[in-house]
Amino acid sequence: MGFIVGKEAFNRALEKLNGEYAVYAPKLFEQGANFSDMELVRYGVITHIEDAVFDVKSSSSCKEALHPPSQTLFYFTENEVAEAKAPVKKPLVFLRSCDIHALKRFDDVMIENGGADFFYERIRKNARLALIPCKTAFESCFCVDMQANQTDEYDFSVEKDGEQYRINCKAPDMAEIFKTSGAKEADVTVPFVTETKTRVTISGNITNAVASLPLWEEYDSRCINCGRCTFDCPSCSCWTMQDMFYTDNGRAGERRRVWASCMVDGFSDVAGGGSYRKKSGERMRFKVLHKIYDHAKRFGHPMCTGCGRCDDVCPEYISFSASINKLNAALGAGKGDA
Ligand code: SF4
Numbered sequence: 001m002g003f004i005v006g007k008e009a010f011n012r013a014l015e016k017l018n019g020e021y022a023v024y025a026p027k028l029f030e031q032g033a034n035f036s037d038m039e040l041v042r043y044g045v046i047t048h049i050e051d052a053v054f055d056v057k058s059s060s061s062c063k064e065a066l067h068p069p070s071q072t073l074f075y076f077t078e079n080e081v082a083e084a085k086a087p088v089k090k091p092l093v094f095l096r097s098c099d100i101h102a103l104k105r106f107d108d109v110m111i112e113n114g115g116a117d118f119f120y121e122r123i124r125k126n127a128r129l130a131l132i133p134c135k136t137a138f139e140s141c142f143c144v145d146m147q148a149n150q151t152d153e154y155d156f157s158v159e160k161d162g163e164q165y166r167i168n169c170k171a172p173d174m175a176e177i178f179k180t181s182g183a184k185e186a187d188v189t190v191p192f193v194t195e196t197k198t199r200v201t202i203s204g205n206i207t208n209a210v211a212s213l214p215l216w217e218e219y220d221s222r223c224i225n226c227g228r229c230t231f232d233c234p235s236c237s238c239w240t241m242q243d244m245f246y247t248d249n250g251r252a253g254e255r256r257r258v259w260a261s262c263m264v265d266g267f268s269d270v271a272g273g274g275s276y277r278k279k280s281g282e283r284m285r286f287k288v289l290h291k292i293y294d295h296a297k298r299f300g301h302p303m304c305t306g307c308g309r310c311d312d313v314c315p316e317y318i319s320f321s322a323s324i325n326k327l328n329a330a331l332g333a334g335k336g337d338a
């Protein structure tokens with residue numbers, strides 16, 4: 001069912017939704033960037049539709065709505081452990097096609113990989129998705145080559161059209177909310193991009209020889225191991241544990257899980273002072289292969305969905321899409337080339 005809706009009617013619908021849902025959307029944060037006096041579009045909770053940003057790709061991904069950067073799992077004293085409660089509101093997330101595909105990759109790891117993660121699943125199962133359709137791709141996107149440019153797995157889509165919003169509603173309960181908020185019924189088709197300026201070719205010839213390719217050495221000097229490429233990636237899910245002991249009672253505290261990254265120091269350290277991937281080039285090799293090869297071998301589709309955020313945010317201008325193409329050039333296309 002389709003609707004055309006103005007700002008006031010959309011906000012009436014959001015008011016109804018806000019009782020049950022925390023609505024996450026790309027949002028402008030003035031002076032929110034890494035450098036002073038610079039603005040940034042990243043995810044945040046909105047209560048008014050005019051706060052959502054549609055024409056800029058968010059630098060962070062929507063994963064923080066379902067898998068927060070820091071999440072308390074349980075509280076402990078010397079004698080007792082209490083599980084942290086689930087968030088009161090369910091997440092309703094505005095996101096693009098590539099990010100809906102990335103969410104499925106996230107589910108592969110957090111739910112389908114040998115037992116569901118309890119803390120993720122209890123949030124994920126209640127999540128509702130609002131697609132932001134893309135009419136044209138941003139410069140760094142390569143979603144078409146990663147087959148993540150189209151989806152029909154959403155509750156409703158929202159396309160900004162001047163002062164109005166075009167909505168394609170798949171979920172009957174959402175259609176009812178828009179209808180009773182004053183939305184006008186209309187035929188609405190959802191646009192998807194079919195070409196991107198950035199292109200990638202994944203080699204179908206990946207063998208053990210990949211480990212000793214000289215191309216990885218370039219990253220030893222260029223990459224500073226900040227981890228931004230992975231923290232802002234919608235399909236990277238790694239985390240580590242932190243036990244926080246309260247200052248007023250050092251025998252009580254809470255266990256939190258916090259985002260971690262294969263690109264940062266310490267991630268692959270093991271007992272005895274060893275480390276599996278000390279050099280940046282080794283970490284880059286691991287990341288690239290994990291994104292385009294290992295996950296595909298296990299789940300049938302690559303982990304990367306071509307959102308291009310890692311290229312956008314890297315302070316050293318390292319391009320992940322270029323590294324995929326460099327690998328293809330070094331190995332040759334081979335059979336099953338994507
Ligand atoms: S690896 Fe880069 S392009 Fe691929 S999904 Fe992650 S951030 Fe997006």
Ligand code: SF4
Pocket residue numbers: 222223224225226227228229230263313314315316317318
């Ligand atoms: S964002 Fe760039 S510099 Fe930072 S870890 Fe990733 S590749 Fe390295």
